[in-house]
Amino acid sequence: MNLRAGLILAVLVGQLSGVRAGTEDAFTRGLEFSRAGQFPEAAAAFEKSVAAQPAAGTLVNLGLAEWQRGHAGAAILAWEQARWIDPFETRAEANLRFARQVAQVDTPQLKWFEAVSAWLPPNAWVWLAGGTLWLAVGLMVLPGILRRPKAGWQPWLAALAFGIFLFSLTANFGVLSRTQTGFVLRKNAPLRLTPTRDGEVISSVAAGEPARRLRTRGNYAFIRTLGSAGWLEQSDFGPLCPR
């Protein structure tokens, strides 16, 4: 029994270390390509690394490579994804401000609960919500079950935990809401009136322009930007949180 469990654990550890080694290898190659000025190859290497394991630093470097290739939309998307993983990533934040000034595109207009959700990584909010809820419930219920006397601080701590839980609910809702946002990848991507190839073009949007995906139909997504709304080819839209 112990032998079997050990084998399973060894296989899992081996696989994880293999994935990690492959990711780091792609990251290292991406760095080398970037330093050599081979940005298409660098972008491909960083993309491979991100596909294996998304990382904030890798996404920063991917954005730099895409920017050097002239892909403003892909670069802005990569840096936004880096901040999605780590809101304290300073390189990504600085690059986003620089890119938006050069490309003359807007910053995403977030609702208050979405702005709150950007204070911490998305997964932190869900753990915080779960932890505080069960902490509050436990503080209220367990002393009775375990027949222990309630300390005076326990109700206060439970109330505080429940308050944090309620606050984190709004942040979690903001996280879910932000998953619908994304960025236009293609330069002057046409916005169409109908979700068809021959649909009338009502306007065009710049690469890197933030947008909110409201619904999809076939190969098209109905998006709303700050100034317009229409159907955009899904391949021209890079969601912040690809599923």
Next chain:
Amino acid sequence: MKMGNSQHSLPRRSRAPAGTFNVQRPVCAFRTVLLLLLAPFWLAAQTPPQLPSGGLMQLQMMQPTVDVSSPVTATAQFDPPIVHVGETAFYRVTLDATESSVQWPDELSTPAELKFGPKRSGQITQMQPGKFRPLASFVYEVESPVEGRFTVTNFSVEVMGARVQIPAASVSVVAKSASAPTARRLGLEISATNLFLGQPFHARVILPASSGNQVEALREIEFSGDGLMTDKTALQQFIEPVNFQGQLRNAFVAEMKVTPIAAGPLKFSAQGFSAGREFMAPISVRSQISFAGGLSQYTLLVSDPVEILVRPLPVEGELPGFTGAIGRFFRDPPRLSTNRLRVGEPLQLRLAFHGEGDLARFVPPAIPRSRDWQVIADPPPATSFTLIPLTDETSATPAIPFSYFDPRSAKYVDLTIPPQPVTVVGEGLPVELPVLKEEEKSAAPVKLSTLAPTPGKTVSSLTPLQLRGWFAAVELAPVIGFFALWQWDRRRRYLEAHPEIVRRAQARRALRREKQQLQQAVAAGDAPAFVQHAARAMSIAVAPHFPAHPRALVSGDVLAHLAGAGQAGPAAATVRQVFAAADAQYAVTPQTPPDLLALRPGVEAVLLALEEKL
């Protein structure tokens, strides 16, 4: 007789009214002169047009007028005037007017013995000294099953508002034994009779030399019958010996390409005017011939009909990119003008097709749609494309679907042009902005950051935990834990209120252990242990009823809980014996009766009875 069968009459081409020729010519001449005068101003920087040799001379030559004002005359005759019974003669009416100006009657008054076939008609412009004169001809195939002389009486037709008399004509039908000339007719040979819709075939119209080996030209060649499209641009003319009706004779041969455009059985024949020496196009002469002198005699001749079967193209198996090409085609490997270019730079993709089909009407592949490329088809007859990359994310030209239909195998064949690898280079974006004045400085940095040396913070996926299914299951774990705790507490409180349940459960567990040890003692033949365990098991089984500790009970307590009959029966005796033997173990000199193990069935029966009450 019903005349004017539309299925067998040629489609009439629209022609300008005859009277407009003389009016338009001065206007055209005036325009030509005006254009020539103004041309130097308009075409100052252009290359002068290249006229063919003698072109200017031809423009300056006076062209003869078309005579449509002279009185119209008509002739009617049977060809030949004497014919065998059952053989075909032609009733031919000729008027020197345009075909469209003649109001030909739908029915003719003809002898009942003569069987008239469908009407054929045609028109030719005959060259006369100093003028052109239109000539229209109407021809019927005539056959008679009986001998005799038959006459089609004179009648009149309306030509441009005037009545023109058609003279009477007679034909003598004689017995087959009598000598009679045969009617002059055209030959028609086709390269295939079983075809697919749109599959071109070759048709040879043959005009045999007349007596004296005199070969005449054939003009205004038409095919009667619907569902055919004739390509006269591919007309080839020969004078060569041919096998005509079993005889090798010199003949004028006109070969052209015909394409069926309707499915089903198609019956058609050829017609044309014999035109003496008026050979209108380059001609290839492959035999010794002689030409007739004098003015040309224009006679509308027809051929026997031929029949072809045209099948529609199969719908099953049609491949993408089929543009109607039928035959057998091949293509050279596609050639690119370059394989490395920038976004927005044009690239030419050259394609070359060869084959056995109709390359003159070959329709090149349709323009493929691609979001990464702007594709422009080069003007025909070129079969090349100009491609402009719209993004540097593409690494190959778009595939160009193309297929053709092979009539031999009756299958579609894929000839798609595969994607050609190219490298498209994009335009970079600035990585650093010029430093602005202090008052114009914005919060944005002036250049991009450096590379991140490490991957930094990692996650397993960009999808947040809230949207992952397994995380919902993890969130349920505390719920399950708290529910289990609540159930445990509830059970605990219940047992606290009902302690006998706990005692009975404990007694049952202890009884099971004692019975196991009892069995082990029996198996080992250990009589003292056997009686000890039997007595203890009986005490345990009755202890919850008092309640009391099992060690505090004696045989009387056990007997009290045996059923009424058992208290005086063998069960009671067994209980007493067991307890007596167990108590004897504590004597100063323990003595164990040798047959204690024989009590086993009785002990088991007692324990079973007590356990049922537990």
